[in-house]
Amino acid sequence: GSIFRSNGKIFPTEFINKLKFNDILEAPIQIIYASRTHSQLSQVVKEFKSTDYNRMKITVLGSRDQLCIHPEVKSLENSSDKISVCREKIHRKACLFYRNFEISKPDIVKLPSMDIEDLVKTGIQKKFCPYFAARELKEKADIIFMPYNYLLDAKARRIHKINVRKSIVIFDEAHNIEQQCEDAASVMISSLDLAACLDDTTKVMQWMINSKSSEDSSTISTDDNEENNINTNALTITQDQISNLKLKIMKLEELLDEMKTTKGNIPSPGDVAFKWLKNAEIDFTAQGDIQQLQDINQFMTARCNYNIRHIIILLAF
Ligand code: SF4
Incomplete structure (x- = not known):
């Protein structure tokens, strides 16, 4: 059997089971699956959910652009503005969704596997912040889906507490990595x-x-x-x-x-x-x-x- 295909590669059942039920190492190994865009990630998650492996716990990391549900913050055009205003609101305890996230952590970790759209819908229904919920779900996830930059940027890895040392890392369409690294480390100024x-x-x-x-x-x-x-x-x-x-x-x-x-x-x-x-x-x-x-x-x-x-x-x- 296979978990899913990526560029023709097949991951056999025994391999995946070995990772999930690994009793040799102290901490379970997590699989990190990185793609270039969020729409590619959504597609992979959709495919994954239709396999027999959908019993595994997954989470999808995204930015506030995809996951913030605060009306004022999500209406801001610029991502940096969203980060600044969100931080300020958390600092002033002015975001109801963050406060509810903090209270509901024990229930959030029991949520079934969800892609970004489902998490946003559930966040709106239950009034908790999907952005921080995704980060919380990451702790217990067997597979973490994320965009390339979360993995390639050391600062993003630190912020999201991504430990690559004890993880299996899969890059979708890995030929894009070089360009991605180049872009991340470059700036154009006029x-x-x-x-x-x-x-x-x-x-x-x-x-x-x-x-x-x-x-x-x-x-x-x-x-x-x-x-x-x-x-x-x-x-x-x-x-x-x-x-x-x-x-x-x-x-x-x-x-x-x-x-x-x-x-x-x-x-x-x-x-x-x-x-x-x-x-x-x-x-x-x-x-x-x-x-x-x-x-x-x-x-x-x-x-x-x-x-x-x-x-x-x-x-x-
Ligand atoms: S805590 Fe969540 S919902 Fe509130 S502003 Fe920040 S990202 Fe948006």
């Missing part, structure tokens, strides 16, 4: 992006000046950037610091103009980007300018209606 970024910093300064509440305008709440692990420390960012950042972005723009060639876009190795940032005196260490931009972005997205997503371009570094 003068227009930097101009928009400058515009965003001006908006932040304007907001600080206009803000009636001196406390709100000067205090940026920070997050340690790990999912659902909110650090309630506050960081004060002054107008001087914002204008200093603006000067550095202007310097970046100037340097980018000098690098321009008549041949259009030229791919450069990663160290060129680091030199570029360094020459503009941009501090890209954990506590540096990039962190400051990230804090500003998170604060402005969560607390105000300003759209400053161009700042995120710099965070891509």
